[in-house]
Amino acid sequence: MEKKRFQKGIEHLEKQNPENYKKLKENLEDIAPDLARYVAEFAYGDIYTRPGLDAKSREMATIAALTALGNAPLQLQSHIEGALNAGCTRDEIVEVIMQMAVYAGFPAAINGMTNAKEVFSRLDK
Amino acid sequence: MEKKRFQKGIEHLEKQNPENYKKLKENLEDIAPDLARYVAEFAYGDIYTRPGLDAKSREMATIAALTALGNAPLQLQSHIEGALNAGCTRDEIVEVIMQMAVYAGFPAAINGMTNAKEVFSRLDK
Amino acid sequence: MEKKRFQKGIEHLEKQNPENYKKLKENLEDIAPDLARYVAEFAYGDIYTRPGLDAKSREMATIAALTALGNAPLQLQSHIEGALNAGCTRDEIVEVIMQMAVYAGFPAAINGMTNAKEVFSRLDK
């Protein structure tokens, strides 16, 4: 059963963020491999694969939250990629980030935009 | 032109949050009426009416951010209503809030859910 | 296996917060029963029952975080009770909260103390 949650999470991650989970796992394997496992099991196996909300809306909700909180630029970049893989357009991502100026202030929105810019130019190379 | 931004914002608000902007305006009219005007002009006239992202996605992004930030329960409740008016189902709203457990912790998600519950039971009466 | 995680979490909760999980479950059962289940499975079944850190230290870490974040007074109160049940003294709890003045400012520490005071006087009745 545990295996199944992990497996479900990994399958979701393969579609959304193929490279990023691999990096996370490598980053944590010496210090806290269980934390990487919980990301797959709980965040992806339990939450992202729930019915009732499509992958695209889930990624946009995450971009909104991480832009507003402003505490995790690398994870924001990872979810900007995930949103593109889930079918969001660049314009939609830009709109979500811009809207955060209203709820978390302009600096949060500008910093979110800088992260989007980095992802987009990385993908354009 | 200013009039136009204000008018555009008010028209959007009429569809999304008919009662809530009225309450906000009354609340601020003795102390800072310009702040209520900026909400109509900038938040709604400039941002929410931009093309490139539908009203439903905009409301879900706001619910995600306000749940994650946790600093504004009344505004979160107002946008839960706005999301319903924009065509979100209750299930979709619940999913967005639940997902915030991953990005802002369980207490933030539980508090968001308590706000959704209040809105839903108010509407059911 | 899932059953086992849930069961492990519930057993931990029986010792630490007998009343509070029941209240949380009732609060969420109409709107998001899965969120209450994840609290038992992930927060308690996966995390709190991990070896490597005793229950008392875990509760103090939670009190520190919730005092510093300041976004969840009810959960803070619940963990102040949990800390007492895990063997913390009132003095130790007061010290953890006071120390947060250094890391999150005096208002956060004072608000945390108000929550501790409510729990202590509730228990004294």
Next chain:
Amino acid sequence: MEKKRFQKGIEHLEKQNPENYKKLKENLEDIAPDLARYVAEFAYGDIYTRPGLDAKSREMATIAALTALGNAPLQLQSHIEGALNAGCTRDEIVEVIMQMAVYAGFPAAINGMTNAKEVFSRLDK
């Protein structure tokens, strides 16, 4: 010497927030009297009485920070009173709070304004 820091703080508080420190002290005396003492000694005896910034600017800086952080409505109200006692006009206070819409989002500014409104109408009675 300690006495002197405490004394300096209390003297400053007598001018700025005569009632509020008394309330804080009473609130904390059963649980953490030292925390109230540190407020007098460190926050007021060490910081607010430093030369190099006038009392009015100090109170406005505090109002800006507490509005932006949004975690301490009672302390914000206390400093709105303190700002008035230090010579700020109501308009200046309203302007500081409104400006926070730019840096912490509209909900933070609106909530700050609600706190200012409560203080102003309490004083008008």
Next chain:
Amino acid sequence: MEKKRFQKGIEHLEKQNPENYKKLKENLEDIAPDLARYVAEFAYGDIYTRPGLDAKSREMATIAALTALGNAPLQLQSHIEGALNAGCTRDEIVEVIMQMAVYAGFPAAINGMTNAKEVFSRLDK
């Protein structure tokens, strides 16, 4: 009219942050030029140019908020420059940042000070 808000904002920016708005505009022009426009129109054209609070107090309020929030070091640096241009002394800026230790904790104040130090030594070259 829109032109007028933008123009008012730009004129204010010319006095306060001549270089920084130019950089912001260049940074956003490929991805979200409207966000840079809103900064000029709303943040500067609407808010900073309001009567009722002088430019110096506005910049100090912003420094207080950005130090306390801790989420935007580049914008904090930009407003430290803006504050100097508005007539604040270095000492006044240092005092505002130091005071944030009381409201947002020592790490926030220390990080704010590091940003002030960078600005001051850049200007000294």
Next chain:
Amino acid sequence: MEKKRFQKGIEHLEKQNPENYKKLKENLEDIAPDLARYVAEFAYGDIYTRPGLDAKSREMATIAALTALGNAPLQLQSHIEGALNAGCTRDEIVEVIMQMAVYAGFPAAINGMTNAKEVFSRLDK
């Protein structure tokens, strides 16, 4: 008396963070030497040396708070070292940080872990 608080703080710092306070002092000496002094006097002389909570628990509470707040990676690293010096094992530190996934979200916990990893590998060299 003031001397005594400072002295007490410095003695505590000599045991817990011998190098880090020196760096902090050097970093602040041109701009705000009093802020470094307050760290020694208030944070260490007043708070960390209070009876009622052992040094190990104090350092773990700080790690919990700084991981959850996510605003001060360098100070978090400094307290991870301090925790080791106070007798925490690496495993205990990892557990405290991991637990923050529940209260502040996975990105905060992952970023905390990255900081722990940096400290551990620095010490291993």
